[in-house]
Amino acid sequence: MESIGEKLRSRRIEEGYSLDQVCRDTNIAKSYLEALEQEDFAAFPGEPYLIGFLRNYSDYLGLDVNEMISLYKNFKIQEQPVPMDELLVKQGPSPVLFVLLGVFVIAAAVLGVLFFPRLKTSSSSNVEPAVVQETVKEAPVAADESxxxxxxxxxxxxxxxxxxxxxxxxxxxxxxxxxxxxxxxxxxxxxxxxxxxxxxxxxxxxxxxxxxxxxxxxxxxxxxxxxxxxxxxxxxTGPQQASVNTEDIPVGTAQIASRTLSPRVIYRASSPEVITLTAAFRGNCLLRYEYDDEPRQERFFQRDEVLRLSFSNTLKVWASNGGAVQGRIKGEDVSLGRSGQVVARLLKWRITDGQYELVLYPLY
Structure with missing residues (x-):
């Protein structure tokens, strides 16, 4: 059977990812990532955790999630021991056993005919009726919630x-x-x-x-x-930080330095234009978006669906799976984030040295 851990490890090395980087991007503890690659499935607190982490890690690496879960289930089936009694050859009962059983039944019938009437008469006047006691089982006490x-x-x-x-x-x-x-x-x-x-x-x-x-x-x-x-x-933790009060960066700030992302210039023009974002979905994703003065919209997209959004000034996008969205603007690829990453982005025009720039900002 193909090794689950080897597929994960080889794909990660092929993509040039370290375990520390995968840990940061997927928020899966490094110890669990190592356990998956070493096929140390006993390290997980339960199978739902194991399958959930395997699904997210496989999706992050671009592997077929269903195939990886099927490999794990096949591995689990093969690891289960076969009961010993199924390995032993079962032999039929010996003919001698049937002969002895028949003799015993005949002897018991003869003794019953000779002695049962006498025993019934002598015992009926001396034996007190048995008292039947019912055992009431107490209801199981419900376990405390975890x-x-x-x-x-x-x-x-x-x-x-x-x-x-x-x-x-x-x-x-x-x-x-x-x-x-x-x-x-x-x-x-x-x-x-x-x-x-x-x-x-x-x-x-x-x-x-x-x-x-x-x-x-x-x-x-x-x-x-x-x-x-x-x-x-x-x-x-702490008061919610207000957006930076500048004309070109109304996006908030990150409270952890490692999460800070730099704005990216997507397109330059002599004057603002109507921009169309084409979003092709490579996996399942819940997407929220609002543009210009239009109300916010929300929709769940599946693989191979395409969404086109046109805006003249600003476009805000929230995605539950940034890696599932492949965007394009003016022939330029626009990546929202990694697989499994929840992201929020802002596209907005700004002026720099008299030239208009369409900038992709991170939202915090």
Missing amino acids: VFLFSDEIIEQRFNTGTRIELPDLGPDYSITLVAADEEVLLSLSGEEASLKLGEERRLDLNGDGRDDLNLLIRDIDPAAGTVVLRLDKAV
Whole structure:
């Protein structure tokens, strides 16, 4: 059987990615990436986590996700031992056994005819009726919901329905509970219910002090398994930063230096023009967009679909899977992000030395 770990490792080396880089881009812990490449499947806390990480890692490397998951399931089947009794040759009963059994039945019948009437008469007056006692089984006590202590700065992980995520930094009164996972995810945020869709992102002020405690993103929903992949990020702790108040960069700022991206000039012209962005989808992606003064729109796109957006001044785009979108403007490729990465971008005209430039900004 083809090696899962070898396919992952060889593709990563072929693309020139280090494990540290993959860890940063996919938010999968380096130890789990190493476990996948070494096929150390026992290192994962459960199969839903393993399959979720395998799906995201394979998609990031451009491998066929369904093929990789099928390889894992075939590996699991082959690893299961065959019961010993199925390996032994079963022999039929010996004819001597049937002869002895027949003799025993005949002897028992003769003894029953001779002695049963006498035993029935003598025992009927001496034996008290038996008291039948019913054993009542106590109902099983329901297990407490699982508790996950979120003490890291950033984590992306698959959680089961019923999991309560506690935040030690805030105290025992503040937590997030995954109530249900269907078309939307139902959460209990310190007692208050909230419903979020796939790809939806929300900043949470759980203790009500006017400061955002963390950023929550719904990365994936598996209604059949009752699991959800959540990305939790404490890097937003503190008052929400206002946008930089300049004419050409109204995009906010990153609070972590490593996340800072530079604006990119896509096109130059002597005067502003109507621009068309052609977005071809290479995978599933939830896309939100708004342009000029038009209201925001949202749609889920699948592989091989194409979207064309024309704007004259500004275009804002939010994508749940940046690597699934291949954009083109004036013959120039416009990449929104890596596979599995949630991204937000702004396209806007600006003036530099009397010349108009169409610039792609990161949104934070």
